[in-house]
Amino acid sequence: MKVAVVGATGMVGEVMLKVLAERKFPITELLLVASERSVGKKLSYDGKEYTIIGLADAVAQKPNIAIFSAGGDTSLEWAPKFAEVGTTVVDNSSAWRMDATKKLVVPEINADVLTKEDKIIANPNCSTIQLVMALAPLHKKYKMKRVLVSTYQSVSGTGVKAVQQLENEIAGVEGEMAYPYPIGRNALPHCDVFLENGYTKEEMKLAREPQKILDDRTFSVSATAVRIPTAGGHSESVNVEFENDFDLQDVRQLLSETPGVEVQDNPQTNTYPMPIYAHDKDEVFVGRIRRDETQRNTLNMWIVADNLRKGAATNAVQIAEYLVANELV
DSSP states (O other), X not given: OEEEEETTTSHHHXXXXXXXXHTTOOOSEEEEEOOGGGTTOEEEETTEEEEOBOHHHHHHTOOSEEEEOSOHHHHHHHHHHHHHTTOEEEEXXXXXXXXXXXXXXXXXXXXXXXXXXXXXXXXXXXXXXXXXXXXHHHHHHHOEEEEEEEEEEOGGGTOHHHHHHHHHHHHTOOOOOSSSSOOTTOOBSOOSOBOTTSOBHHHHHHHHHHHHHTTOOSSEEEEEEEEOSOSSOEEEEEEEEESXXXXXXHHHHHHHTSTTEEEOOBGGGTBOOOHHHHTTOOSEEEEEEEEOTTSTTEEEEEEXXXXXXXXXXXXXXXXXXXXXXTTOO
C-alpha cells in the first residue's frame, strides 16, 4: 500500500501523519509531498525520517492512495493528475465537495456510496462533519425539517498564521495578522469570504454539504459562523425542527449508541462538551440536549469536536481505511 500525504508540512498534514501512525494504517511505502519550497526537507513518521518530494514526482510514483490537504487550487490542478495514473485521492479542500460527479463522505454515515470508480473523494468541511455526525441518526428517526446552526470556531481552522496571531496577542507582541481585526478578547462573525448573498463561504458550506452527505434536500440549514479565540476545537449551537416528535431520553440514547458520537450531558454536574476536552480526540461530543419550548418538535443541542482530527485528518484517514477494508484500492 503506497500512500502519499500531500500537504504534509501543513497543520492538517501533520495531524494526518499522527492519525495514520496512531491507527496503524497499513502503509508499505510512504510519500510525503509538499510545495516546491519544502522539497528536500526532512519529516519523521513513525520513527523513520522521510525526505519531502514534489507533486510531479509523487504522481510519477503512482501511489495507491493520496490524501490531500494542500488547498483548493492545488487539489483542482493535481487531484485529476493522480486520478489519471490510478491513484484514489481523498481530498480535504473544498474544491470537489459540491461537484455532482464526486462523493462527499463521512464514513460512519455514507461510506457505502463509494466504489472502485471513485478516484477523487471529497472530505467535508470540518464544521459540517461534526454537525452531520449528530444530525444523521436523529434525521433517520424523526425527519428534520429545518436546522439553525451558529458556530464558535477555533483559529486553527484558519491555519498556522491565525494561531500565531492569537499567540502574539496573548503575549502582547505585534505581528502578522491573519484576520482584519484582533481575535483575542473578540469574536469575529466572519469565517471565510463573504458572498453576494451576505453569507460567508463557510456558512454556505454548512447549508449545502449536509444535504449532499445525507442525500436529502427536503430539510434546510441556515448558518452563522463565528471565529472565537480558542486554539483548537469547533463548537456549534444547533436548533433542529423535526416532522415527528421525540422523547429527550430517546434522543440521548440514540446519540450515545451512534459510533463516533459521545454524549456529555448532565447539568447537575456541569457536564457538557468543551473544546478544551475535545482536543486530540476523534469523537464528536454532544450535550445541552433540551427541548425548544417555543416551537413544536424542536430540539436544541451543543456539538463540539477537534476540527483538525474528526473535522479533517481523522475523517480522511477513515475514508482511506474503508477503501482498503473493502478492496476499493
